[in-house]
Amino acid sequence: MKKDGIKIIIALILFIFAMAVKFENVWINNGIFIVSYIIVGFEIIKDAIKNIFKGEIFDENFLMAIATIGAFAIGEFPEAVAVMLFYQIGELFQGYAVDKSRKSIASLMDIRPDYANAYRNGNLEKVAPEEVQIGETIVIKPGEKVPLDGRIIEGNTTLDTKALTGESLPREVGKGEDILSGCINLNGTIKVEVTKKFGESTVSKILDLVENASSKKSKSENFITKFARYYTPTVVIIAVVLAIVPPLIVKGANFQDWIYRALSFLVVSCPCALVISIPLSFFGGIGGASKIGILVKGSNYLEALASTEIAVFDKTGTLTEGVFEVQKVEVAKTDNQIETKGFVQNNLGESISLNNEVERAGIQDYKITQEELLKITAYAENYSNHPISKSVKKAYGKKIDESQIISSQELSGRGIEAQIGKQNVLVGNEKLMNERKIEFTKCNDIGTILYVAIDGKFAGHILISDTIKADAKKTIEELKRNNIKQIVMLTGDKKEVGEAVAKEIGINTVYTELLPDKKVAKVEELLKTKSEKGKLIFVGDGINDAPVLAISDIGVAMGGIGADSSIEAADVVIMTDEPSKIINAIQISKKTMKIVKENIIFAIAVKILVLILSALGISTMWQAVFADVGVSILAILNAIRALHTKS
Numbered sequence: 249m250k251k252d253g254i255k256i257i258i259a260l261i262l263f264i265f266a267m268a269v270k271f272e273n274v275w276i277n278n279g280i281f282i283v284s285y286i287i288v289g290f291e292i293i294k295d296a297i298k299n300i301f302k303g304e305i306f307d308e309n310f311l312m313a314i315a316t317i318g319a320f321a322i323g324e325f326p327e328a329v330a331v332m333l334f335y336q337i338g339e340l341f342q343g344y345a346v347d348k349s350r351k352s353i354a355s356l357m358d359i360r361p362d363y364a365n366a367y368r369n370g371n372l373e374k375v376a377p378e379e380v381q382i383g384e385t386i387v388i389k390p391g392e393k394v395p396l397d398g399r400i401i402e403g404n405t406t407l408d409t410k411a412l413t414g415e416s417l418p419r420e421v422g423k424g425e426d427i428l429s430g431c432i433n434l435n436g437t438i439k440v441e442v443t444k445k446f447g448e449s450t451v452s453k454i455l456d457l458v459e460n461a462s463s464k465k466s467k468s469e470n471f472i473t474k475f476a477r478y479y480t481p482t483v484v485i486i487a488v489v490l491a492i493v494p495p496l497i498v499k500g501a502n503f504q505d506w507i508y509r510a511l512s513f514l515v516v517s518c519p520c521a522l523v524i525s526i527p528l529s530f531f532g533g534i535g536g537a538s539k540i541g542i543l544v545k546g547s548n549y550l551e552a553l554a555s556t557e558i559a560v561f562d563k564t565g566t567l568t569e570g571v572f573e574v575q576k577v578e579v580a581k582t583d584n585q586i587e588t589k590g591f592v593q594n595n596l597g598e599s600i601s602l603n604n605e606v607e608r609a610g611i612q613d614y615k616i617t618q619e620e621l622l623k624i625t626a627y628a629e630n631y632s633n634h635p636i637s638k639s640v641k642k643a644y645g646k647k648i649d650e651s652q653i654i655s656s657q658e659l660s661g662r663g664i665e666a667q668i669g670k671q672n673v674l675v676g677n678e679k680l681m682n683e684r685k686i687e688f689t690k691c692n693d694i695g696t697i698l699y700v701a702i703d704g705k706f707a708g709h710i711l712i713s714d715t716i717k718a719d720a721k722k723t724i725e726e727l728k729r730n731n732i733k734q735i736v737m738l739t740g741d742k743k744e745v746g747e748a749v750a751k752e753i754g755i756n757t758v759y760t761e762l763l764p765d766k767k768v769a770k771v772e773e774l775l776k777t778k779s780e781k782g783k784l785i786f787v788g789d790g791i792n793d794a795p796v797l798a799i800s801d802i803g804v805a806m807g808g809i810g811a812d813s814s815i816e817a818a819d820v821v822i823m824t825d826e827p828s829k830i831i832n833a834i835q836i837s838k839k840t841m842k843i844v845k846e847n848i849i850f851a852i853a854v855k856i857l858v859l860i861l862s863a864l865g866i867s868t869m870w871q872a873v874f875a876d877v878g879v880s881i882l883a884i885l886n887a888i889r890a891l892h893t894k895s
Contacts, residue, residue, distance in 0.1 A: 249340065256336055259287040263329050281325040289316060289332040310480075318511040322504050327868075334877040360451060361395035361429065377429075377446040384442050394431045397449045398440035400424065405436030450807075483859075487514045490863060505865065512862040512871075525847045525883035532890030533840030540893055541823040542833050543807070549819040552802050553837035557782030558774055559732050559830070560796075562767075563739035563749055565789040566806055567723075567827060568714040572635050574643035575695060575715075577618040579708040580688075621708045625700055628666040628673045631656050636696055637664075639712050663698070674701040681706070694748040713745075719828035721753040726831045728754075733782075736774060738767050738796075767796050775801075787830060804830060832893070840890045847883040854879045 266280035289312075296309035312335055319328035364377045365387040372387060377395040380386060385401065388394055394407070404422040409431045421427055427440065430451035446452055491510035495501045530547035537544050544550045564570045616624075626644035629637035630653055641648070654667035662683065663676015674680060681688045681699050688706040691697045695713025699706070727735055737758040739746040746760035759770055775784055786796050789806035797803030797818045805818030806825045822829045861867035 252336070252340055255287050256333065256340060259284040259329070259333060259336075262287070263326075263333060267326060278325050281329045282320075285316070285320075285329045285332055288329075288336045289313075292332065292335070293317075305481075310484075314484075315511045315514040318507065318514075322507055322511075324508070337877065361393045364395035365389070365392075377449075380442055380446065382442055382445060386440050386442060387437065388433045388440060389437050390433055390435050392433050394427055394429050394433060394440075395451075396429050396440075396442045396446055397427070397444040398442045399426050401439050401441050403436050403438035405438050406434040408432040408434055483514065487511070509862055509865050512867060513859060525851070525880070525887045526844055528884060529840055529843045529847065529887040529890050532843075532887055533836055536891045536893035537833060537836050540829070540832060541826075542829050542836070543821040543823065544833070545819050545821075549802055550837050550840060552783045553785070553820070553834050554841045555781055555783045556730075556732060556785050556802070556834055557778045558734045558736070558784040559727050560736045560738060560771060560774060560784065560786045560800070561755070561827070562786075562788035562793050562796075563737055563741060563746060564714060565825075566787050567720040567737065567753060568716050568749060570714065570789070572639040572696070572712050573715055574622070574639055574710055575713050576693070576711040577622050577643075577708070578691070578711070579616055579618055579621055580706050616702070616707050618708075621700060622710065624668055624671070624673055624702065624707075625675050625698060625710055627653055627668045628656065628664050628675045628700075632658065632664065636698070636712055640698070640710065672703050675699070694745050714749075716749060716752060717825075717827060719826050723827040723831060724754045726828070730831065730834060734774070734777070736770075738762055738770055740767075764793075764795060767793070768799060771796050771799060775799075785830070787827065789825075804833075836890075836893055843886055843890050847886055850886075851879050851883055 262280050262284035266277045266284065269277075271277055292309050293313050296313040299305065299309060312332065316328040316331050319325075319331065361377050363374045364380050365372050366375050366380050367373075367385045367387070368375075380396055386396065386398065390405075400421060400423050402423060404420070407419045407421055407427065409419050409428075426443070428450040487510040490513055491503070491507045494506045495503045527547075530550060533550050534544050534547065537550070561567055622640070622644050623646075626641050627648055629640045630648050630650065652669050654669070656664060656666040658664055659676060659680060662680040663674065666673045666675070674684060674686070675698050677697070677699065678690070681701065684701070684704070686701045686704060686706055688699050688701070689709075691709050691711065693711050695711050698710040698712065700708055700710065724735060734757065735755050737746065737750050737755045739758070739760050740762050741760060743760040746758050750756075750758035762770065771784070771786060778784055783801040785802040785804055786793075786800035787804040787806070788797055793805075797805060802820060803818040804820045804822060807821040807823040820833060858867055858871070861871075
């Protein structure tokens, strides 16, 4: 761009000098005009000749070449140079606009790692990320990019995930946690066991999505490509007819005048504004979306989002966090007392805080507290890796003294029986309580209920359930405000759970207990209910969502925790795992389409007007080039607006 700018400045200075200083020998002025023209027009003429030999005749280079050379032929030297100068100024604006839109995605491209610190033969070696294999250990130092997906095996740190998710809040991570490539390690040094090759890593997939997004053209882009293919030869033929026919049939008409009109007609006919601004609008929209953590795999999908009629959501991991958490600990509401048999005082020590009066009196018969109920349940669940067990231990949050766990046995489909100190502890579902003939109070809350019995007496229950995402309800409300005709939730969860979540966030239509094939069948049914131009989007994150994402008009995957297969099958990936980003995506799509339509209408309207004026001889070549370049610049500036996105 700098080189082109210098050429334009030099040519402009020569052009102004030739216009201002009139030499006695007119060919001195003409010679300066020719030098000025060669400086700015040589590349255009060269490209036009090259394209002719390639069979690509009717492009903007051909139009500019024939129009300016024709102007020289009829003695209009200043206009020939002015046409080329203004065209090149327009091209410079175009280059600036494209460069600006590319820089909007530059932060994404910056996530590409340059190297990985891998342990090889006991030494730390700096190698290309592509060379690191699954299972190898890498070291990531403060300030370095995470080069590959992996699991932390040593150390703690804070990660900057903004390039991936758009979130400015850093994430604290430690041993045992999974991390994604593309993040930046802010402070601590960590050792990571690689779980994916570079080609399968998050950073590689994201870069691939961005780099190939433009390969899938939208219908609007296809329209412009086809339009230019037929439009250019048509206007060239009209220009030839305009130059030859009127002088032959109109009395008093001369060839020079009509050739001039034909050349003006050719200049203004160049479809630069359309060919440049429309792909740029989509590129800007994709770039703007990527800045807030929304990756759109192609402009066809960006265009389709604006026509969304039906929104279908998976539940777990999409509208809910997909993580089981203890929601409530409830002790038994009976007069039955739990005999401790020394468990509290002698076996688990001071970590259970009894009422001082009870402890001093040595009372062995008391009503268990919520803290004690959670603790004894965590001890009973200690050796289980089930998500439910993990959630109990996480809620307890303290170190478990395994020496106090005498025995622990999983009871298939019912729960766990454990000997904790001198206590016999049962933790499980209704079946287990009924099987052991323990009187208990049934809990009707929605979620997984763990009933706890100590030495044959019901002690209470713990409610564990998935938590609804903070922005889920807002997402549904906003979709309704955006006139989405139908909002549906599909889930493999139990009916009461699915319906409770749907009711809380405002979804009226919910289908529960669905296997993957049933989800596909439901989406196929819903696809039949939309209008011809309407689109159905499906939002999911699990492995079982991949087939549904693939058959939907637009598949949206949660990229932060979503399964690889879902991200591969999706057309749009939300890196922040926030369902509310769907609203942003739809708004960006509508804004981009509005800009595209504005550019098409504006460009064609001005073209038609000036073409008519050129044919009638009212418009000069100067006005023609102003119309062409001016429309292009205005359309490009309008297209840049697609980059500006609010999260």
